[in-house]
Structures are given as structure tokens and as C-alpha cells.
Amino acid sequence: MSTQRECLNCSKQFFGRSDKKFCSVKCKNDYNYEQRKGTKDITKVIDEILHRNRIILATLMGTKRTQMKVSRLELNRMGFKFDFITGTYKNSKKKIYHYVYDYAWMEFSSQEIMIVHSPKYLERFS
Numbered sequence: 061m062s063t064q065r066e067c068l069n070c071s072k073q074f075f076g077r078s079d080k081k082f083c084s085v086k087c088k089n090d091y092n093y094e095q096r097k098g099t100k101d102i103t104k105v106i107d108e109i110l111h112r113n114r115i116i117l118a119t120l121m122g123t124k125r126t127q128m129k130v131s132r133l134e135l136n137r138m139g140f141k142f143d144f145i146t147g148t149y150k151n152s153k154k155k156i157y158h159y160v161y162d163y164a165w166m167e168f169s170s171q172e173i174m175i176v177h178s179p180k181y182l183e184r185f186s
């Protein structure tokens with residue numbers, strides 16, 4: 061049976077058998093090459109985690125919404141790593157937004173996380 065899977069190399073979503081790990085032969089080769097190379101550069105490892113975090117938030121949000129609530133459990137299940145962020149912002153209500161590029165999350169309750177998309181995020185710095 062064909063199911064939706066995530067490429068181990070590029071994190072792209074694809075359909076394939078449950079034992080299929082890569083979206084393409086190139087990704088399989090690239091991945092194995094990286095594995096053979098041994099320990100990856102630390103910045104690359106962190107970049108990948110951040111990119112993955114952003115993909116998770118973007119996937120949950122889709123293209124129509126700009127904010128939504130999601131359970132902490134669901135984010136954990138998807139492999140989201142709360143410790144990896146690109147910045148923080150405290151709003152007037154003292155809520156802390158944890159940015160992952162142009163997305164951000166904040167604790168809504170002990171079990172719920174509010175996620176927001178700020179396409180104009182970069183304008184704050186220019």
C-alpha cells in the first residue's frame with residue numbers, strides 16, 4: 061500500500077511503500093554519501109533541525125490560515141524540536157513568541173500551542 065512519507069534526505073513529502081525512505085535515487089545517494097562522510101558539520105545539523113521545524117509548522121498551517129492552535133503532543137509526534145528557534149518576541153501581553161524563521165509558536169496552555177505565520181517577519185529588521 062502506498063502511503064504519504066517524508067524523504068529522509070530532503071524532507072519532501074512523497075507517496076511510496078512503507079519501507080521506502082527517499083523521494084528519489086539522487087536523495088538516496090546523497091543521504092548515503094553524507095552518512096559515510098561521518099559526523100556532519102554542526103551548523104548543518106542545526107540548520108536541518110530548524111528547516112524541519114519550519115516545514116512542520118508550514119505543513120500544519122497550510123496556505124490559507126495565518127494562525128491556529130495545535131496540541132503539544134501533535135508537534136512532538138511530528139518531530140518538532142521546541143529548543144530550536146531563530147528568535148523570540150514578547151508582545152504587549154507578555155506572551156513570548158518563539159520564531160522559526162517566518163513562523164512562530166507560543167504556549168497557549170500547558171497542552172496547546174498557538175502557531176502563527178508572519179510573512180512580513182523580516183521587515184522588523186530592515
Ligand SMILES: [Zn+2]
Nearest residue numbers: 067070083087
Ligand atoms: Zn528527497
